[in-house]
Amino acid sequence: MPELTSAPLLLLLTAALSYLLGSIPFGVVITRGLGLGDLRSIGSGNIGATNVLRTGNKPAALATLLLDAGKGGIAVLIARALVGPDAAQVAALFSFLGHLFPVWLGFKGGKGVATFLGTLLALAWPVGLAACATWAATAALSRISSLSALVAVALTPIWLVLFGYPQMTLLSLALGALVFARHSSNIARLLRGQEPKIGKK
Numbered sequence: 001m002p003e004l005t006s007a008p009l010l011l012l013l014t015a016a017l018s019y020l021l022g023s024i025p026f027g028v029v030i031t032r033g034l035g036l037g038d039l040r041s042i043g044s045g046n047i048g049a050t051n052v053l054r055t056g057n058k059p060a061a062l063a064t065l066l067l068d069a070g071k072g073g074i075a076v077l078i079a080r081a082l083v084g085p086d087a088a089q090v091a092a093l094f095s096f097l098g099h100l101f102p103v104w105l106g107f108k109g110g111k112g113v114a115t116f117l118g119t120l121l122a123l124a125w126p127v128g129l130a131a132c133a134t135w136a137a138t139a140a141l142s143r144i145s146s147l148s149a150l151v152a153v154a155l156t157p158i159w160l161v162l163f164g165y166p167q168m169t170l171l172s173l174a175l176g177a178l179v180f181a182r183h184s185s186n187i188a189r190l191l192r193g194q195e196p197k198i199g200k201k
Contacts, residue, residue, distance in 0.1 A: 022098025069118030076122035146186035
């Protein structure tokens with residue numbers, strides 16, 4: 001983490017607003033708006049793009065992916081522009097927590113992968129691109145979304161060091177630990193060889 005030099009009140013305000021932005025459940029909003037039903041009762045029950053894809057509506061899944069990534073990225077960019085680099089990392093953390101624990105859904109949210117990537121692209125775009133490329137390469141080989149996410153998240157601290165952003169390693173490890181925790185059931189299915197492929201309804 002960078003040295004916290006901004007006013008504490010500004011950092012607290014950044015945290016609160018970033019959390020509220022991150023907590024917008026775009027997957028639920030989009031599927032309801034399109035008459036696809038309650039996303040929480042479909043497939044895995046997760047509110048992210050992978051589960052939206054299980055409805056068979058690819059545009060809805062893409063929109064969910066972009067919006068879930070975008071809310072994290074926008075929070076970071078606004079915080080950096082208006083407050084500073086320390087606030088940008090605070091925004092990344094709290095927008096991510098908002099997605100995982102949204103107040104609007106009883107603090108039962110998604111797994112955070114898209115929001116993780118969105119914040120990473122805004123914080124350090126070369127690292128964000130490397131993480132996205134890692135996800136895409138793993139997905140192309142395995143056709144398993146959860147495995148792709150876990151590999152991308154696990155390699156992110158390495159990309160941060162290689163691309164010259166070591167000050168963000170602690171944040172990356174914290175977010176990565178949460179991603180792995182949220183994927184505990186996926187990890188169990190991966191070990192059993194029962195994790196579904198991308199796009200399977």
